[in-house]
Structures are given as C-alpha cells and as structure tokens.
Amino acid sequence: MTPSRRALLAAMAGGALAGCAGPQSTIDRSATVTGSPSTSAAITTSTSSPGRSPSAGASSASCADIIARYGHAVPHTWGFDAPAVVHALPTARRVIALTFDACGGPGGSGYDRALIDFLRRREIPATLFINSRWIDANPAIFRRLAAEPLFEIANHGTRHRPLSVTGRSAYGIPGTRSAAEVYDEISGNQTKLTRLLGTPPRFFRSGTAYCDDVAARIVTALGERFVSFSVNGDGGATFTPEQVRTTVAAAPGGSIVICHMNHPRGGTARGITAAVPQLLATGHSFTRLSDALH
Numbered sequence: 001m002t003p004s005r006r007a008l009l010a011a012m013a014g015g016a017l018a019g020c021a022g023p024q025s026t027i028d029r030s031a032t033v034t035g036s037p038s039t040s041a042a043i044t045t046s047t048s049s050p051g052r053s054p055s056a057g058a059s060s061a062s063c064a065d066i067i068a069r070y071g072h073a074v075p076h077t078w079g080f081d082a083p084a085v086v087h088a089l090p091t092a093r094r095v096i097a098l099t100f101d102a103c104g105g106p107g108g109s110g111y112d113r114a115l116i117d118f119l120r121r122r123e124i125p126a127t128l129f130i131n132s133r134w135i136d137a138n139p140a141i142f143r144r145l146a147a148e149p150l151f152e153i154a155n156h157g158t159r160h161r162p163l164s165v166t167g168r169s170a171y172g173i174p175g176t177r178s179a180a181e182v183y184d185e186i187s188g189n190q191t192k193l194t195r196l197l198g199t200p201p202r203f204f205r206s207g208t209a210y211c212d213d214v215a216a217r218i219v220t221a222l223g224e225r226f227v228s229f230s231v232n233g234d235g236g237a238t239f240t241p242e243q244v245r246t247t248v249a250a251a252p253g254g255s256i257v258i259c260h261m262n263h264p265r266g267g268t269a270r271g272i273t274a275a276v277p278q279l280l281a282t283g284h285s286f287t288r289l290s291d292a293l294h
Contacts, residue, residue: 061221063183069221070165070179075212078168080228082216087256088230089292094253094284097292098126098272099229100261103160103207104133107173108237108262111141115261115269120150124276127227127289129156129205132189134262135196146197152288153197155224158188160207163215170210171236182215186222203227203289209258227289229258234271237263244271249278256289 080087089097100115119126128151135142146153162168163182164175176182186204194200204224206215211226219226231251234244237260244259244267251257259268276286 061223063180063187066183066218066221067179070182070214070218073165073179073214073217075165075214077213078164078210080209080211082211082213082226084220085211085216085226085228086293087228089254089256089287091254091292094282095287095292096251096253096279096284097256097287097289098124098233098259099154099205099227099256099289100126100128100259101156101205102128102130102134102138102262103156103260104131104135104137104262105160107131107160107207108260109134109137110262110264111138112261112264112266112269114264115272116145118269118273118276120148122276123150124286125150125152125288125291126286127152127154127203128261129154129203129227130189130193131156131160131207132158132192133160135192142196152290153193153201154203154205154227154289155186155189155193155201156205157185157207159185161185162208163206163211163219165212165214165218168210168212170208173208175210176215179214179218182218183222186219186224190222190224200224203293205258225293227256227293229256231255231257233257233259234266234268236260237266237268239267239271241267241270241274244268245274245278248272248275251279253284 089095128145130142130153145151160173162170162173162175163185164177165179165182167177168175176185190200200223202224204219205227209228216226231247233248239247248257248271259272260266
C-alpha cells in the first residue's frame with residue numbers, strides 16, 4: 001500500500017471514530033447507579049474480582065473493528081426481520097417468553113409497579129429490556145429488579161434508537177446513521193449493564209425493535225443476540241387492557257411477547273393480569289429468554 005493511500009485510510013478511520021468517542025465517553029461516566037453502601041460494595045466485588053474482566057463473555061470488538069468490518073456494508077433489509085434475529089422460542093411446547101421494554105427518555109421513564117408486582121405474586125419469569133436512560137431515572141428500582149432471579153435484564157440500547165447504518169427512522173424516531181453509531185447504541189448500555197450486573201447482557205433489542213441486516217450483524221459481533229418478537233402484546237403501550245388481554249391470551253406456544261413496563265397509565269398491567277391466568281389454565285408456562293435460548 002502506498003504512503004498516500006495509508007494516510008487516506010487513516011484519515012477516514014479517524015473521522016469515523018469520532019462517532020464513537022463522544023457518546024461513549026458520556027455513557028461511561030454515567031455507568032454507576034448510586035446505591036446503598038452494601039449494594040455498591042456488591043457491584044464493586046462482582047466486577048473487579050481478580051482474574052475476571054467485567055466484560056467476561058462479551059465481545060472485545062472495538063469501534064474501530066466494527067467500522068473496519070461493517071463501515072462500507074450496504075444493508076438489504078429494514079424492519080423486524082434480519083438474519084440471526086430471534087423472533088420465537090425453539091420449541092413447539094406451550095412455553096411463552098414475556099418480555100417488557102423500559103424505553104426511557106421521551107419514550108417514557110415511568111415504572112409500571114402494578115405489572116411487576118403481579119409477576120412477582122404469580123412467580124411469572126420475564127426478560128426486561130432496559131434502556132440506559134431508564135436506569136438513570138430509576139436507580140433504586142433497577143437495583144431491585146436486577147437482584148431478583150425471577151427477572152433477567154437485557155440491553156434496550158443507550159438512546160433508544162432504531163438500529164440502522166444509514167439513518168432510517170421508525171415511528172418518527174431517528175435511527176442510528178452509521179456503523180459507529182450502531183456500536184455506540186449497543187455498547188454504551190452494554191458497558192453500563194456489565195458494570196452494574198457483573199456480567200454482560202446476553203440479549204439486545206433496539207428502540208422500536210427495527211433494524212437492518214448490517215446492524216443486526218453488529219449486534220452479534222458485540223456478543224449479544226438480537227431478540228425481536230412474534231406477538232406485539234400491547235401495541236407499543238397503546239392498547240387498552242382488553243386489547244392486551246385478547247392479544248396475549250391468544251399467543252401460541254413458542255411465542256416471544258413484547259410489552260412495556262414504563263407506561264403505568266397504559267393498559268399493559270391490567271391486560272397481562274387478565275391474560276396470564278388464562279394461559280396458565282390452558283397449560284402454558286413462562287420462561288426467561290436465557291432459559292430457552294442456548
């Protein structure tokens with residue numbers, strides 16, 4: 001390679017990396033959730049044990065690696081479908097995965113206590129996809145949820161963006177605009193969750209659950225699995241309780257149901273409270289994603 005071409009490539013890489021540095025440094029500074037001394041000590045112990053990296057199990061791919069591999073890739077799909085995106089459980093049995101998004105920011109930083117309390121009372125496991133901004137708005141609630149074996153915490157992104165390498169939008173929400181911004185959207189909250197939980201999250205869902213096929217491959221490259229859904233249980237927290245009940249109660253075995261836990265004034269809690277007993281009565285059971293996807 002000629003010196004001039006090396007210089008050109010270095011300049012291009014430097015410009016692309018500028019998309020990683022700014023948001024990432026901000027995210028890193030906010031990665032600690034204020035808690036009681038005992039909770040903080042537990043987090044420190046779990047993430048700094050000798051011989052163990054806080055990111056053990058996660059990909060070590062850097063922003064530069066992602067740009068080098070995917071910076072010029074052209075996407076061919078847009079929506080809920082892409083290679084390696086998980087839509088359903090690999091079973092024909094009557095098992096259902098309930099997943100609840102907590103979007104944060106303009107998407108809502110509320111907490112549906114009635115929903116979570118119902119899951120606790122009935123001992124219904126669930127996977128909670130939590131956005132970085134929701135954690136910042138609800139630190140004490142996050143700590144309690146993260147400590148409960150009934151629930152598992154998954155990555156719902158840093159700024160709740162549709163995952164695109166070309167800036168495509170969904171539901172009026174602007175998407176990420178490059179491989180570097182896709183990296184930031186995934187890794188920012190991945191870093192935060194790894195520090196708080198002691199282990200990296202296994203699953204990722206973008207804001208709106210939209211992605212293109214290049215962005216979906218970046219999720220995989222960063223050590224997580226993109227999980228979409230097969231049943232839209234609450235219509236983005238817009239359904240009435242009766243709509244939630246009828247939709248979720250009709251979910252077949254193997255479904256991944258998406259609902260929301262950040263809109264306490266919506267119909268999700270009452271709908272789930274009505275649907276779950278119906279499903280249990282017909283022989284269905286519930287699972288966390290990590291217990292069904294291997």
